[in-house]
Amino acid sequence: MKNKIVLFFSLCIVFLVLSFQIPVFAEEEKNELELAPDAQSAILMERDTGKIMFDKNAHKKLPPASMVKIMTLLLIMEQIDKGELKKEEMVRISENAASMGGSQVFLENGEEMSVDDLIKAVAIASGNDASVALAERIAGSEEAFVAKMNQKAEALQLKNTVFKNVTGLPVKGQYSTAHDMAIIAKELLKYEDITTYTSIYEDYLRKGEKNEFWLVNTNKLVHHYQGVDGLKTGYTNEAKYCLTATAEKNEMRVITVVMGAETIKKRNKMTSNMLDYAFNQYETNQLYKKGEKVEKLQLLKGDNKNVNIVTSQSISTLFKKAEPLKDVKTEMTIQDDFQLPLKKGDKVGVLKIMKGDKTLSETPLVVDADVNKASFLTLFKRTIQNMSKAP
Incomplete structure (x- = not known):
């Protein structure tokens, strides 16, 4: 009999807890949906x-x-x-x-x-x-x-x-x-x-x-x-x-x-x-502006052998005002197998925003100018110049 009474009161307590919790969750969901209640x-x-x-x-x-x-x-x-x-x-x-x-x-x-x-x-x-x-x-x-x-x-x-x-x-x-x-x-x-x-x-x-x-x-x-x-x-x-x-x-x-x-x-x-x-x-916390230089690319066989690698768009982190985002790092990867010509805006790499092992965003890195294949004469001149600089 004693066990039954304990069980009864335990069930009552559980019921009361749930009855108080359910309206709270429902209210949160209701508020979220009310942002656009009349939209399809x-x-x-x-x-x-x-x-x-x-x-x-x-x-x-x-x-x-x-x-x-x-x-x-x-x-x-x-x-x-x-x-x-x-x-x-x-x-x-x-x-x-x-x-x-x-x-x-x-x-x-x-x-x-x-x-x-x-x-x-x-x-x-x-x-x-x-x-x-x-x-x-x-x-x-x-x-x-x-x-x-x-x-x-x-x-x-x-x-x-x-x-x-x-x-x-x-x-x-x-x-x-x-x-x-x-x-x-x-x-x-x-x-x-x-x-x-x-x-x-x-x-x-x-x-x-x-x-x-x-x-x-x-x-x-x-x-x-x-x-x-x-x-x-x-x-x-x-x-x-x-x-x-x-x-x-x-x-x-x-x-x-x-x-x-x-x-x-x-x-x-x-x-x-x-x-x-x-x-x-x-x-948000802006890390890079659009078009900001992050690296210089050297292309020995290009008519423009030094071209800037820039961000293709603004890069930011987003966080709730009550929960600032910390310990954020960047990770840059640049391709090593370029095919010329390159056009302004062509993707040559990726900039990742990381928090621990989690990737928050990936943004293409692009070149900020056209790069065509260098002519034979240009390559010949560069070779002579390099030879003249050698000790």
Whole structure:
């Protein structure tokens, strides 16, 4: 009898403990989910480390609407970085580009506009006509440019993204995910001057002319949330309201994606919730800036035998404010089997950020200039010079 009484009270104690614990755990989970309660899919990512701080159905395939233009802009910025497209270049608008529906800046067939202004039209006003005009300039046709978009998605190992156009207009078989959109945004933000476009709240095309066009940013958070300076909104009846946003505060840049919100107000509120959470809870410590020299590479058979190895992007560590990250070290690996020529931006190594045996991040190291094979005459001169220096 005594044993039964002890067992009874023991069970009561266990029940009481569990009854107090369950609401605590449930409340923590509830608060986490309330960051984006009305989104079909959402994600919060720190840019430098790629660390995901929050996600909801992040790998769910959904129509991305005009957020497709993040990939469009990525390929445009790559071309500018390579020197194959100049911002001051004038682009002739085709009849096909001028005929685009949806969001547009009313480009006219045969009109010429600078690359710089066309990028503004895409980044600020989500101009479908400007997107197609730039795609045709780079690849010859929209179809050929879309092929490049899908090739880039494959290179970024995005398994749940397929592009069918450069605009995001509804089309069967075009889909992406919050996760994949965040990865594309992370890649785009390597080109740091992209935010000089996406942060503009209002501007003009053809200013002072009869057909002057007022550009107003479709991302109102650029105006209403301090630190937000991009990136791209989206809306179709099928996709509902979408937004890939980025903001920077105290040298920490974060990326948020919301897909499938019922209203603009709900979309912006959920984005703000995620940004507040990131900046209130986390901090970063920047270790390297983008393009910072970490080593010098000597290539005896190159026309430029001394070339700098630099970081391909900003490198940071991320930690909760209450738990600073300690005992972090770097580990650099440089390839030893180079094939010439090398192009500016080609990967030649990796920089790892380590904490103990755990790898926190891996960042490609690249060369900061082109290196071609040295001519026979150059190699001959170097040989003579080396011989003359010998004792």
